[in-house]
Amino acid sequence: MAAPLLFTPLTIRGVTLKNRIVVAPMHQYAANRGYATDWHLMNAGRYAAGGAGLVIMESTKVERRGCGTHGDLGLWEDGQIPGLARCTAFIKAQDAVPGLQLGHSGRKARRFRPWEGGGPLPLEAAEDDWELVAPSALASPESDPLPRALTRAEVQDLVGRWADAARRADAAGVEVLEIHGAHGYLIHQFLSPFSNLRNDDYGGSEGGRMRFCLEVVEAVRAVWPAEKPLFLRLSVEDDAGWDVAQSARLAALAGPLGVDVVDCSSGGMRGAPVVGTGPITYGYQVPYAARLRREAEIATMAVGLIVHADQAEGILQRGEADLIALARELLYNPHWPMDAAQKLGVDPRFALVPPAQSYWLEKRARQVKELVPSTWREGMDR
Known part of the structure; x- marks a missing residue:
């Protein structure tokens, strides 16, 4: 009897995952001025010890003003490398692959933690140059303060900051890197006509709105080792002018530039879930992964209310995705991979x-x- 696909190893470039189970990046809001703490070691470590093949640590900011809260993890300076290296070493010691997501909150920065209300921080609570910036001077739908539109020179500087953070991630022992282009954060803000009203070459047409994302991909891939995989997370549909067809076209462009896997999520621009694929129920975002895999001819990762072992195996068996990412279900049961292996009759x-x-x-x-x-x-x- 053939082994379940969920527990069949997968090699991407020079990295082999022992199974297809991925810990999706989940904000912890536990950093100290961008520096990793014991919480990050414990949190990543429990998933690695639970049997996941790939553990992607949370959205890690490429500059200080990209932080969503006081507790966001960062890689904008070399001093932040050792704390992350401690986490990646422990993940590897559990026979899992350490991953990291790089992001920037843009106009969704400078907020209280979600369990503190999630609203905008008052100006007197802001530190240093924690300025709200965005493609255009448009506030997000949650009635946030008005951001300042980035100058063209600042946009190009931010591309370089992504590359600098990628170099640091490599130095910290990260084996898989993901660029965060989803959930209403900065790259997504450039992609969507809802938030990007620029009239220069980073706005206007679909190609203009894609330019920043693709330049970040190119800059990161140029410094990220050729043997290490690069993922791109997209809100494949955002219910605000960015849709599945545009995502497929972007994925088709990103692949030849060095993206190996597209992580298929949705929403984040209007602050509400997207239901374009149907009700929010088990696997409701899987059709996004299936369509991009088919139309862009690129490997995809499915995420979103994937809860049960047979459900995850079915997604792989039907060819709807190449990897299965879990987030909140792993919060509920960090040993989900071990449990799934028992239920599928292996190990x-x-x-x-x-x-x-x-x-x-x-x-x-x-x-x-x-x-x-x-x-x-x-x-x-x-």
Whole structure:
């Protein structure tokens, strides 16, 4: 019997993932002026120890004013490298691949953490040059303060900042890099006609609006080692003027420039979920990954309410995506990959997780024949 695709290794450039399960980047808002803390080590480490093939750490900002909150992780200076290197070393020690997402919040910067209300920080709370900047002087729909439109020279400087951050990511031991072009943040702000009203070569036409994204891809790929994969996350549809067809055309352009995988998400521009593929239910964004994979002829990663092992396996079996990314379900169960392997009938010795876990779990499985794990049912009687 063939092994499930979910647990079949995948090689991209010079990096081999032991399975197709990816920890999607999730903001932690736990950094100290951009520097990684013990929380980042613990958080990334638990997913690596849980059996995921690729652990992508959160959106890490390429400059200070790109921070969404006081707690955003950063790579705008060399001093931030060692904290991330500590995390990547631990991820590798668990036989997982360390990844990192690079981003910039643009006009969605300078906010309270979500559990603090998520609203704009008052000006007196802003530090240093934490200025709101954007493609155009348009506030986001959440009634944020008005950003300043970037000059053309500043746009080109930001392209260089992405490249500088990529160099630092390589020095920190990152093996897979993702460019964040989704969820209403800066690159997405350039892509969407809803937020980009520029009349220079970074706005106007579809090609103009794509220019910043593609220049970032080129600049990053130029410094990112050829043997290391590069991903691009897109809001494939944003319900604000950027749609699936445009995303497919962008992906088709990004591939030859060195993007290996498109991470297919949606929304973020109007502050509400996109439901263009149907109701928000299990796998509601998977059709985006399937369409870009088909039309742009590029590998894709599916994400969005992928919860169950057989659901994830079905997506791969139907050829709708090449990788499966999970986020909140991993918050609920960091050992989801181990659990999925058991449910799909592979890894009887629990070799997916470190020996300090696998030894005891395999021993229990041998000794207790009637055991049903807690993740398989609601309680003793049901």
